[in-house]
Amino acid sequence: MVDHHWLIYGKEEEFIPNLDKFGFVYLITNLKNGKGYIGCKQYLMYNRLKETESNWKTYMGSSKWLLKDIEEVGKEHFKFEIIAEYKNKRSLRYYELYYQMKFNVLSSTLEGTDEPAYYNSRVGGKFYRPVESYQDPELRKKRKIQLDKNRNTKRDPITGRFLKQNE
Numbered sequence: 001m002v003d004h005h006w007l008i009y010g011k012e013e014e015f016i017p018n019l020d021k022f023g024f025v026y027l028i029t030n031l032k033n034g035k036g037y038i039g040c041k042q043y044l045m046y047n048r049l050k051e052t053e054s055n056w057k058t059y060m061g062s063s064k065w066l067l068k069d070i071e072e073v074g075k076e077h078f079k080f081e082i083i084a085e086y087k088n089k090r091s092l093r094y095y096e097l098y099y100q101m102k103f104n105v106l107s108s109t110l111e112g113t114d115e116p117a118y119y120n121s122r123v124g125g126k127f128y129r130p131v132e133s134y135q136d137p138e139l140r141k142k143r144k145i146q147l148d149k150n151r152n153t154k155r156d157p158i159t160g161r162f163l164k165q166n167e
Contacts, residue, residue: 004057009081017056019043021085023092025099028061028119029079030069037066037119038105040096042089066119097124 006015009027017024023042030036041059044051060070060080070078083099086092100106100123108117 005075005080006057007079007081009083015082017043018085020087022088023056024085025083025092025096027081027083027099028066029081030066030073031077031079032073033115034110035069035115035117035119036103036105037061037063038083038096038100038103039063039120040092042092061119063119063121065121069119093124100124 004015006017006026007013008015021043023040025038025040028037028039039061041056042054043056045054060067060075060078084095086095100120103118105118105120105123109115110117
């Protein structure tokens with residue numbers, strides 16, 4: 001019997017970790033509303049003096065909204081799945097971002113609603129879900145003018161540069 005809550009992604013099988021790997025990318029799904037969370041977790045924590053096992057066995061994500069729902073709805077209404085394991089930190093971070101982009105975690109919505117389909121509020125630790133949708137009217141006008149200019153301009157077939165128009 002395993003001493004953690006993780007399953008293999010897409011299967012109902014218990015996950016058996018390869019502790020020679022650095023960590024894993026995971027998907028946590030709220031079974032009540034279908035909302036998900038994609039993140040990554042290391043097996044070990046490192047500092048200058050020693051390495052210690054992380055809390056990966058009981059880990060439930062870092063999203064405050066996810067943790068709030070787990071507390072309110074109950075852990076039994078969530079599915080914890082490992083997508084894949086990776087051998088180093090670089091690969092782990094790369095594939096966390098890869099899956100977050102693949103599943104479009106910042107802009108996907110639950111079917112038939114405007115509700116976000118994922119608890120993630122950022123990807124790769126850098127790109128954030130906007131607080132509100134905003135279109136700058138001045139920027140739109142500038143883009144339209146630039147598009148119109150580009151449509152009336154020809155490219156040099158050899159260099160690919162725009163040719164100046166003879167007026």
